[in-house]
Amino acid sequence: MVGEINIKHVSKTFKNVDPGQEDVVALNGFTLDIPSGSFVSLIGPSGCGKSTLLRIIGGLDTPSEGELFLDGKKITKAGSDRGFAFQGSNLFPWLTVEKNIAFGLKARHIYKAQKDDVADYIKLVGLEGFEKSYPHQLSGGMQQRASLARALVGHPSVLLLDEPLGALDAFTRMNIQDEILNIWKEHNMTMLMVTHDVDEAIYMSDKVVVMSARPSKVEEVIDIDLPRPRARSQDTFQKYRTKILDILNLGGKINDIEYYL
Amino acid sequence: MKKIITLIKLILPFLAIVISVLVYYGVNDNGKQKKTEHPYYLYVLALIAILVLIEIVIGVFNRKVLNKIIYKAQFVTGVVVFLTVLNYLTTKTELLPTLYFPSLDRIFGLIVENRCFLLKNVIDSLLLLSEGFIWGALIGFLTGIALGFSKKVGYWLTPITKVIGPIPTTAWIPLALTVFPTTKGANVFLIAFAVWFPVTLMTSSGIQSVNNINFEVAKTLGASTFYQMLHVAIPAAMPSIFLGVFYGTVSSFATLMAVEMNGNSSGIGWYINWQKSVMMYDGVYAGLLIIAALCSLLLTVLFKLRDKVLVWQKGVIKW
Ligand SMILES: Nc1ncnc2c1ncn2[C@@H]1O[C@H](COP(=O)(O)OP(=O)(O)OP(=O)(O)O)[C@@H](O)[C@H]1O
Ligand SMILES: [Mg+2]
Numbered sequence: 036m037v038g039e040i041n042i043k044h045v046s047k048t049f050k051n052v053d054p055g056q057e058d059v060v061a062l063n064g065f066t067l068d069i070p071s072g073s074f075v076s077l078i079g080p081s082g083c084g085k086s087t088l089l090r091i092i093g094g095l096d097t098p099s100e101g102e103l104f105l106d107g108k109k110i111t112k113a114g115s116d117r118g119f120a121f122q123g124s125n126l127f128p129w130l131t132v133e134k135n136i137a138f139g140l141k142a143r144h145i146y147k148a149q150k151d152d153v154a155d156y157i158k159l160v161g162l163e164g165f166e167k168s169y170p171h172q173l174s175g176g177m178q179q180r181a182s183l184a185r186a187l188v189g190h191p192s193v194l195l196l197d198e199p200l201g202a203l204d205a206f207t208r209m210n211i212q213d214e215i216l217n218i219w220k221e222h223n224m225t226m227l228m229v230t231h232d233v234d235e236a237i238y239m240s241d242k243v244v245v246m247s248a249r250p251s252k253v254e255e256v257i258d259i260d261l262p263r264p265r266a267r268s269q270d271t272f273q274k275y276r277t278k279i280l281d282i283l284n285l286g287g288k289i290n291d292i293e294y295y296l
Numbered sequence: 297m298k299k300i301i302t303l304i305k306l307i308l309p310f311l312a313i314v315i316s317v318l319v320y321y322g323v324n325d326n327g328k329q330k331k332t333e334h335p336y337y338l339y340v341l342a343l344i345a346i347l348v349l350i351e352i353v354i355g356v357f358n359r360k361v362l363n364k365i366i367y368k369a370q371f372v373t374g375v376v377v378f379l380t381v382l383n384y385l386t387t388k389t390e391l392l393p394t395l396y397f398p399s400l401d402r403i404f405g406l407i408v409e410n411r412c413f414l415l416k417n418v419i420d421s422l423l424l425l426s427e428g429f430i431w432g433a434l435i436g437f438l439t440g441i442a443l444g445f446s447k448k449v450g451y452w453l454t455p456i457t458k459v460i461g462p463i464p465t466t467a468w469i470p471l472a473l474t475v476f477p478t479t480k481g482a483n484v485f486l487i488a489f490a491v492w493f494p495v496t497l498m499t500s501s502g503i504q505s506v507n508n509i510n511f512e513v514a515k516t517l518g519a520s521t522f523y524q525m526l527h528v529a530i531p532a533a534m535p536s537i538f539l540g541v542f543y544g545t546v547s548s549f550a551t552l553m554a555v556e557m558n559g560n561s562s563g564i565g566w567y568i569n570w571q572k573s574v575m576m577y578d579g580v581y582a583g584l585l586i587i588a589a590l591c592s593l594l595l596t597v598l599f600k601l602r603d604k605v606l607v608w609q610k611g612v613i614k615w
Contacts, residue, residue: 093516094515094516095512095515095516112515113512113515113516114516114518115516115517115518117516118516119512119513119516121509121512121513125509125510125513127510127513127528127531127532128608128609129531129532129534129606129608129609130531130608138514138517138519138527139517139518139519141527142514142517142518142519142520142523142527143517143518143519169607169608170608171608171610185517186516186517189517189518
């Protein structure tokens with residue numbers, strides 16, 4: 036099995052160019068082991084460094100301190116072994132849906148061999164008939180699904196998802212959540228997802244990692260011991276929900292008032 | 297009601313043409329303009345009428361063509377009215393000096409009668425223009441990419457571009473003529489230069505304003521730097537590059553006129569200059585007409601090309 040991630044004491048400080056301003060310590064000694072083939076959610080207050088962590092794992096940023104490993108190999112730069120679904124869809128506007136999805140295969144010169152995968156993934160995310168459409172002709176949810184297919188088609192061992200469903204309505208959201216879970220089950224990959232939605236995290240994950248406010252580290256890792264497929268309105272959800280919200284509030288005392296209102 | 301208005305719109309060009317013909321024959325000439333062998337102005341009117349008629353006939357079967365001609369009808373009417381007034385002023389009144397304002401018959405007639413000579417000059421001009429244009433656009437594209445991508449190249453090239461770019465091309469003529477062994481070489485260089493600057497500028501600024509997220513997406517999909525340049529930076533910057541080519545086209549025409557008036561002995565710019573020097577203003581106007589037609593033809597081709605290349609932009613950016 037591949038797709039195991041080990042994060043060891045990773046810190047990230049953004050130096051401030053303005054001498055009067057303090058540097059931003061986004062991550063401070065972040066340590067976490069993500070077993071291969073698991074679904075892990077990251078949840079935490081806004082600005083705590085979730086995107087930063089994902090970008091470092093994806094190889095788009097380098098840690099100021101600490102190291103991280105993918106299947107025992109140190110991560111130094113971006114690579115197609117880690118798929119990335121960015122906040123917002125970010126399809127290339129000048130390419131059709133089909134060509135967007137094929138981009139990675141072509142860039143790696145494996146398009147000829149894996150041509151059929153493109154059509155398979157278009158089908159998988161339910162975009163048949165829209166192969167020749169340009170991104171601006173698609174709805175937000177369709178764009179999101181297309182960019183998911185684009186990240187998946189190269190068979191990465193890890194998929195990093197940064198609030199992939201943030202801007203979608205509740206119904207579309209649930210649909211795509213299930214699609215992502217199906218893909219996850221079928222392809223046996225590790226998924227690491229940033230979300231603000233506690234229910235989404237519980238519904239989808241094996242583990243929910245709750246992060247503290249900046250400078251952030253792992254506050255607590257909660258194992259979700261619920262059988263799959265999960266029902267959305269289980270009472271057991273409530274237990275986890277309360278727990279996660281409680282931990283989140285310890286991180287930022289200011290939120291107390293809001294929470295108890 | 298709407299139908300009647302449409303009908304009137306379609307009839308208007310013909311009405312204007314009829315009035316123009318009536319004025320042509322009905323009003324006494326001032327007798328100062330040289331007579332032409334044929335009523336060339338009327339031929340032009342007839343040509344306009346035939347073209348409009350053809351479009352209407354096609355439009356009966358094709359809704360899209362019909363809408364287009366309905367939209368254009370008023371403009372055509374305007375053009376005919378303008379020609380009518382011009383024809384009236386030059387041939388029927390003595391308001392305008394005949395030397396500087398030849399009759400439309402003479403201008404159109406000159407184009408028809410000297411068509412071979414004019415065509416040769418047009419071809420000479422186009423050859424010179426395309427040679428300079430291709431060099432300028434190609435080098436501009438390359439320097440633009442280098443500038444947009446590499447900080448080191450930018451360090452050296454940006455100041456140079458900023459200083460020499462905005463100097464009007466005509467100011468380089470004396471220098472170019474001494475540096476290049478042949479006039480032709482100098483002319484090609486000057487036109488290339490006029491195209492190079494806007495293309496460089498718009499290419500580099502287009503690449504620099506590509507949202508970084510596009511490169512990050514490409515990286516996570518396994519694209520090399522070179523692949524990103526070819527398949528992310530350039531297509532994303534294409535709208536801006538096209539703008540640069542448009543500016544380049546316009547300024548290449550201006551430069552063409554300028555260099556052909558200097559030490560050339562063929563080309564449409566030279567022709568205009570020569571006609572002016574011998575006080576043949578019908579030739580000057582004929583030349584100007586031809587240049588205007590060429591320039592707008594070239595721009596139309598570019599627009600069509602852009603619409604093809606940038607289909608993805610429809611609905612993203614309004615032109
Ligand atoms: N390139 C950068 N330069 C400077 N500071 C940065 C940069 N990127 C992120 N930061 C800072 O690091 C901190 C963490 O940012 P990050 O985007 O990781 O937060 P987040 O947890 O993803 O927040 P959200 O939930 O709102 O998306 C923020 O305070 C942010 O201002
Ligand atoms: Mg974020």
